[in-house]
Amino acid sequence: MKTRKTLVLSASHLSVRTSRFLSRTKAVDWPVPGGQYSDMGFFFHVVDENGVGPDFVPRDLFDVLEYARIGGFTYVLIEVGAGVCPELTFYARRDIGSELEANHLYKRSTQQELDAKKGQEAFEALSASAEFSTSDRDFSSRINAAVVGLLERVSSKMDNSMSLLQEDVQHLADLAASSTVIPNRAEEDYPESRSALQLAQQRVSELTDALELSDEGEEARVYEALGEANYRLDLALAEMRGGGIALSGS
Structure with a gap:
């Protein structure tokens, strides 16, 4: 059985703009394989190269995926409350939990x-x-x-x-x-x-x-x-x- 590792990181490693895009866009339309993680964050499959046009991965997100790939991880889980990596850019936000929840509710069905x-x-x-x-x-x-x-x-x-x-x-x-x-x-x-x-x-x-x-x-x-x-x-x-x-x- 092949074991695949998941890197868990703080949602603060994504910018407000990227978080908002991911929250308000259907996962099938994301430029990288992944999906919503409830209202707590996002889950991604690591990719080894960026795309262009609709397949272009925002720089902050691609930095995270590239860091995970170099570390031998297959997946990345971005969530509120997870640890911060000193080697990645940190985007300071006052209340990231409320922000992600608001984005999630923006597209939630009744x-x-x-x-x-x-x-x-x-x-x-x-x-x-x-x-x-x-x-x-x-x-x-x-x-x-x-x-x-x-x-x-x-x-x-x-x-x-x-x-x-x-x-x-x-x-x-x-x-x-x-x-x-x-x-x-x-x-x-x-x-x-x-x-x-x-x-x-x-x-x-x-x-x-x-x-x-x-x-x-x-x-x-x-x-x-x-x-x-x-x-x-x-x-x-x-x-x-x-x-x-x-x-x-x-």
């Missing part, structure tokens, strides 16, 4: 936008199946089948049931999420789906209470998946009552 995106992604994944249909009967039957499969998995007592149980719960969450973005859906057209969602919510709540899951390993992931499924089911039922997420195609 909860409604994130829920809508989740629903659309789930809908597109499910609709890739040739048998998929947006009819009330199809959706309700899929939800009911997912619940039956989930209950059977719980009662099977298989050695590998935890990882499979997590998949079953996540599938149910995807069905609930996708039901919120059915194109041109009207509440009165989906009575069977609403009933199926209500039953699914009841079963998920019962399972969450009944299963004695630890807070570590696969059991913790199953517990988290149950929480996500319950959230998506709540949201789907709220949508059936006419609230919240804008439907695609409407």
Whole structure:
């Protein structure tokens, strides 16, 4: 197994201008591979040469990456509160934590936008199946089948049931999420789906209470998946009552 090292440095090694650019630009458009590190900083893959035009890496950032490359590091994590390197330029700022958080909030999506995106992604994944249909009967039957499969998995007592149980719960969450973005859906057209969602919510709540899951390993992931499924089911039922997420195609 190959070990790759990460260099952790203070966010003060990046200028205000570079930090603002990185925070307000999608990572796919950055001139160097990397991504946001919550509202605490940035994560980068070290590169060995600078680019030109859109691929030009700001001088302060390239200095950091070059320093990391010479030191044999593959990745760089820039975060608030990390150590300062005396060999790199230090950009003094009064409250870098608040500054980075403000930049992060500048582009953060609303909860409604994130829920809508989740629903659309789930809908597109499910609709890739040739048998998929947006009819009330199809959706309700899929939800009911997912619940039956989930209950059977719980009662099977298989050695590998935890990882499979997590998949079953996540599938149910995807069905609930996708039901919120059915194109041109009207509440009165989906009575069977609403009933199926209500039953699914009841079963998920019962399972969450009944299963004695630890807070570590696969059991913790199953517990988290149950929480996500319950959230998506709540949201789907709220949508059936006419609230919240804008439907695609409407």
